[in-house]
Amino acid sequence: MLDSRYLGTYAKATCPDRKMVGLLLGADTLVGDEFELFFKTDSGDPVAWIRTRFGQEIGYFDRNISYRLSAIKADGWTIRVDLAFIGMTDTADSGYWSMMGIVASPLRYSDEVGVFFDKVREQHMAGIRPDLELNTKAIDQMIEAKGNWVPTKNVYDKIPKKEGVIVKGERSLSEKLIEQGRAGNKGCYAISWAFIGLLVVGAVFLLKGLLGL
Numbered sequence: 715m716l717d718s719r720y721l722g723t724y725a726k727a728t729c730p731d732r733k734m735v736g737l738l739l740g741a742d743t744l745v746g747d748e749f750e751l752f753f754k755t756d757s758g759d760p761v762a763w764i765r766t767r768f769g770q771e772i773g774y775f776d777r778n779i780s781y782r783l784s785a786i787k788a789d790g791w792t793i794r795v796d797l798a799f800i801g802m803t804d805t806a807d808s809g810y811w812s813m814m815g816i817v818a819s820p821l822r823y824s825d826e827v828g829v830f831f832d833k834v835r836e837q838h839m840a841g842i843r844p845d846l847e848l849n850t851k852a853i854d855q856m857i858e859a860k861g862n863w864v865p866t867k868n869v870y871d872k873i874p875k876k877e878g879v880i881v882k883g884e885r886s887l888s889e890k891l892i893e894q895g896r897a898g899n900k901g902c903y904a905i906s907w908a909f910i911g912l913l914v915v916g917a918v919f920l921l922k923g924l925l926g927l
Contacts, residue, residue, distance in 0.1 A: 720827060720853045721786060721818040722846030724798060724870065726811050727764055727773035735810045737770045738800060744893065745885050746839035749795045749814065753784060760784040764795055764814065773812055786818055793818040794831045798838050799870065803878035810881070813870065815846055829861025841884030843870040 729735050737743060749764040749772070762780040765771045775783070783793060798815045815834055819827035837844050845867040848856065856863045873880060885893070 716786075717848075717850060717853055719819060719823050719857065720848060721791070721816070722848055723779075723816050724843070724846060725775050725779045725814055725816055726801075727775055727814050729773045729810050729812065734770075734772055737766070738772050738810055738812060739882070741889075741892070742766060742768055742770070743772065743797065744839075744889050745797050745799060745841075745882060746835045747797050748835065749797065751783065751787075751793050751795050753780070753787075764812075775814075779816075783816070783818075789820070791818045791820050792824045792827070794828070796831070796835050796838060798843050799880050799884075800882035801873065801878045802881045811878075815843075817846060823857060826857050826861040830856050830863065831861075833861065833864050837864060839885045839890075843868055845869050 729738050743766055747767060749766060750769075752763055752765065753760045754763055754774075755761070759777065760780050761777075762775040762783045763771060764773055764775075774780075787793060794817050796815050798813045800810060800812050802810050815838060817827060817831045817834065834844060834846065844865040846865075848865065852865060870880075
């Protein structure tokens with residue numbers, strides 16, 4: 715039963731073509747990034763899509779979650795979505811996909827749930843996936859703490875082999891530094907590129923040593 719104050723869950727977003735896969739795996743799509751949710755119509759049915767902070771469409775949710783999100787959106791709920799991890803299924807009819815964290819609330823609780831969502835994003839950046847399907851007691855705790863609270867139970871530490879593998883589950887050191895640079899910390903931005911440069915130089919010297927050059 716849907717609590718009238720909060721909804722939280724994880725949902726897989728399908729990445730339908732190679733161009734979107736390239737965007738999903740690119741440097742502009744980081745674990746913990748907030749995505750924009752929007753809707754398209756397919757044969758009269760709502761389909762929930764997501765796009766990056768740079769306006770790039772990156773995938774869509776299945777019919778069930780799309781209907782659910784469309785209904786609460788129509789009721790005036792605020793819905794926030796972020797990238798929990800990227801997975802890959804090695805089958806002929808599938809490939810890369812994203813697991814998205816979804817947190818929503820009516821306007822009355824948007825401040826508390828907004829703070830909670832940012833805490834969840836921080837967890838995702840560190841490779842931790844807290845359980846977002848909160849029971850009534852947990853919702854009470856989260857709201858009483860004004861959002862400064864995270865669940866103790868984690869999910870998706872790993873996924874079953876039949877479902878695929880996690881190929882991008884946290885932010886690397888270089889991604890963290892580059893993101894700080896984008897946020898205005900030019901020193902971190904310079905350090906990040908210097909770090910990447912050192913890795914390249916190190917790889918070149920290693921290759922030369924192996925080849926005896």
